[in-house]
Amino acid sequence: MKFIVLFLGLLVRPQAVSLTRRFESEKVFRVVPQNETQVNFLKVLASDVQLDFWHPDSVHHIVIGTEVDFQVSLHLANYVLMKLEQNELQYEVLFHNLQEQIEKQFDGGNYFRKMHSYTKYNDWEKIVAWTERIARNNPKMVSRIEMGKTSEGRPMYLLKVGKVTGQKKVIFMECGIHAREWISPAFCQWFVKQATHTYGEDKVMTKLLDSMNFYVLPVFNVDGYVWTWTNNRFWRKNRSNNSNSDCIGTDLNRNFKAAWSTVGASDKPCNEIYCGTSPESEPETKELANFIRDHLDVIKGYISFHSYSQLLMFPYGYTYKLAPNHDELNKVAKGAVDALATVYGTNYTYGPIAETIYLSSGSSLDWASRRGH
Numbered sequence: 600m601k602f603i604v605l606f607l608g609l610l611v612r613p614q615a616v617s618l619t620r621r622f623e624s625e626k627v628f629r630v631v632p633q634n635e636t637q638v639n640f641l642k643v644l645a646s647d648v649q650l651d652f653w654h655p656d657s658v659h660h661i662v663i664g665t666e667v668d669f670q671v672s673l674h675l676a677n678y679v680l681m682k683l684e685q686n687e688l689q690y691e692v693l694f695h696n697l698q699e700q701i702e703k704q705f706d707g708g709n710y711f712r713k714m715h716s717y718t719k720y721n722d723w724e725k726i727v728a729w730t731e732r733i734a735r736n737n738p739k740m741v742s743r744i745e746m747g748k749t750s751e752g753r754p755m756y757l758l759k760v761g762k763v764t765g766q767k768k769v770i771f772m773e774c775g776i777h778a779r780e781w782i783s784p785a786f787c788q789w790f791v792k793q794a795t796h797t798y799g800e801d802k803v804m805t806k807l808l809d810s811m812n813f814y815v816l817p818v819f820n821v822d823g824y825v826w827t828w829t830n831n832r833f834w835r836k837n838r839s840n841n842s843n844s845d846c847i848g849t850d851l852n853r854n855f856k857a858a859w860s861t862v863g864a865s866d867k868p869c870n871e872i873y874c875g876t877s878p879e880s881e882p883e884t885k886e887l888a889n890f891i892r893d894h895l896d897v898i899k900g901y902i903s904f905h906s907y908s909q910l911l912m913f914p915y916g917y918t919y920k921l922a923p924n925h926d927e928l929n930k931v932a933k934g935a936v937d938a939l940a941t942v943y944g945t946n947y948t949y950g951p952i953a954e955t956i957y958l959s960s961g962s963s964l965d966w967a968s969r970r971g972h
């Protein structure tokens with residue numbers, strides 16, 4: 600079995616007109632800490648003021664020599680700048696005014712009158728209508744399944760794509776576990792379009808669709824995704840209430856039963872990588888896990904799509920131990936990265952999650968991979 604997590608290489612490209620939370624003059628800084636002193640300084644700074652870490656996704660994951668991108672509100676920007684300079688951290692400002700970037704993603708307001716588009720971001724209503732339409736227009740190739748409901752009661756739609764009838768090999772593709780990573784659901788939609796449009800013309804695609812099925816979950820964290828459209832473009836977690844805390848949401852990608860709550864996760868509800876009260880405490884996690892358990896005999900691969908970076912990673916995330924099929928995974932990853940480079944000139948880094956970025960427990964990928972062995 601092959602389990603891969605793919606980080607797509609697009610920096611956020613926003614879009615929003617009526618969002619409640621605005622990001623006027625909010626900034627995103629990039630720094631590369633050069634030594635332990637600078638790493639510690641960033642950790643202290645993050646405990647001192649509110650910083651939203653884009654990459655890595657939590658202050659816990661900051662290490663020497665890697666890029667750290669974080670968002671700062673307008674009223675803290677000068678203070679943070681002063682601190683960076685005092686501590687001799689070289690910085691780059693990736694965004695000077697996030698709100699402007701967000702509005703660009705909404706096409707200057709034209710968006711809301713327009714139809715679903717494969718080259719723009721689509722809100723949840725458009726995606727729902729699209730799942731229905733693409734299944735109706737391709738009855739021999741695509742069918743829509745409701746996998747379950749989110750905690751706010753929205754349907755979790757899954758598309759089965761392929762020419763194969765009966766129980767044949769399946770690759771599961773999961774998009775949108777982190778709400779704000781919009782390019783991920785956009786990719787899943789694009790994939791289904793490519794599959795249906797190129798079947799019968801493209802040899803590889805035809806062979807794939809003749810011999811196996813793809814289960815494509817275009818938006819896993821639906822409630823969070825809706826929230827990024829209506830209230831806060833940079834929401835990551837789901838939208839569940841947490842008892843004994845005013846903070847909302849669990850990081851679904853820390854909520855699976857794979858060394859749950861051990862490393863690279865937080866048990867604090869306010870944290871962006873909060874792991875929830877127990878494995879599968881979140882309905883979204885439970886629905887997906889149930890589906891995988893029910894189809895374990897046919898699922899041969901699991902791919903989870905995130906942004907942003909150019910990374911292609913495979914298990915494990917929760918330990919530096921190598922997966923039993925490490926050599927095969929590494930070979931597949933190299934093949935994919937080389938192929939991508941040939942076509943798009945990209946430069947993806949590949950390797951096990953723990954080594955390539957950081958330790959993280961409770962991820963969907965580790966869970967699926969351990970179930971698969």
Ligand SMILES: *[C@@H]1O[C@H](CO)[C@@H](O)[C@H](O)[C@H]1NC(C)=O
Pocket residue numbers: 633634636637686687688
């Ligand atoms: C850490 O790096 C900064 C910037 O290069 C330097 O000014 C500082 O002296 C270094 N600190 C230590 C403890 O090496």
Ligand SMILES: *[C@@H]1O[C@H](CO)[C@@H](O)[C@H](O)[C@H]1NC(C)=O
Pocket residue numbers: 749750751822823837838839840841848849875876880881882883
């Ligand atoms: C999100 O997580 C909470 C608890 O962490 C859970 O109860 C809820 O059902 C999940 N989903 C949503 C949308 O809140």
Ligand SMILES: *[C@@H]1O[C@H](CO)[C@@H](O)[C@H](O)[C@H]1NC(C)=O
Pocket residue numbers: 750751838839840
């Ligand atoms: C969370 O709590 C708020 C306020 O009590 C309530 O309005 C909302 O429906 C709750 N959300 C969920 C998903 O239970």
Ligand SMILES: *[C@@H]1O[C@H](CO)[C@@H](O)[C@H](O)[C@H]1NC(C)=O
Pocket residue numbers: 946948
């Ligand atoms: C690709 O990335 C690696 C690691 O970041 C770097 O060492 C290498 O020079 C890059 N190659 C190209 C062709 O950009």
Ligand SMILES: [Zn+2]
Pocket residue numbers: 776777780905906
């Ligand atoms: Zn993510």
